[in-house]
Amino acid sequence: MKMDNGNDKYDKVLGILRKAEPVLTAADEIAGKVLKTISRESKHRTDLSEVLDFIFGWTYNVWVRRSFMAAAAVLVIVFIIQQGVILNQINQISRQINASEWDASAVSTRYLSKSILLFKFKSSLLPPGKKDISDKKVEDLLKSIDNLKNEYKDLQEMIEKDPELKKLIEKKLSEIDGNKIKL
């Protein structure tokens, strides 16, 4: 086969290929196989959907769905309310804590001073690890300090009430100290 030039040859071969239509033999066979595959897949899908329907079919009922929706809404509302209550309680507790911290100064000065003294005796006067003074002894000591304070208070009141006694005590104290002392 002799041809004129490259382009002509190219066009001729392409012309042949374009006109030469491949022929499908056994089209029925292909159709049969396709339908078989499709029906198998459809059956598989049907089986799966049957199982799913069996398990979850009850969810298709309208009243079940609506009930679930209502229940979900109620749960959400309850959750929100609970959160509110919890927050409120937390705020109350935190306020109480603040109040109790603030009230600490208003606690009986006697009790507070006793506690402080107890702490001082036990932690600073005694070396760590040694407990030669019992709590009871410390409490007795504190009681005596309290008594002393009360007596001092009474004495002060007595002095305030009696100006002559006050002058006498001022005079004695000034002699002891060397400076003039005023009560």
Place this chain on the structure above:
Amino acid sequence: MIDLQLIEECRGGNFNNFRKLVEQTSPFAFSLAFRMLGDDDLAKDIVQETMVTIWQKLNKIRSAEAYTIWIRRVVINKCYDCLRNKKHNHEYRADDKTWLLLSERISQLPSNQLENEQIAQIISLLTDKLSPKQKTIFVLSEVEEMTSDEISEVTGMTKSTIKSNLYYARKSISEMIGKYL
């Protein structure tokens, strides 16, 4: 042209109608697949897979034109994947004797009397040195006479890719034709 009414009837799950659709569509799909792959069995497999895919996508097809585009797109993409996965075809070795036989067949037989095997042989010999992409573009553009827009739409390749690959394919095939035929 495929009847839209038939497609709509198939959408309802009617297997008999789908059989008709397969019978109407298969020759076109087979022709395209065969020209791309040059293998009878592979082309039939592609047609089968394509029709199964089409059955699954029937709901998306809204017109007869869309159906044809879908068929073409599915076949071409499946064939392209097949070409990429397939090892190099050594069935038709491009030696001088083969080319001589082919040359004689082309000159003796009218083109419409070429058998599938001869068509496959010609395409395989001509496209033997082309990459899957070049081969796909050559068949679609030169044999199927699709425009670069259509090829781009179906394959997703850019027009410049199509143009450059087609240039190399034409050059390679022209050289082979000039040398052997």
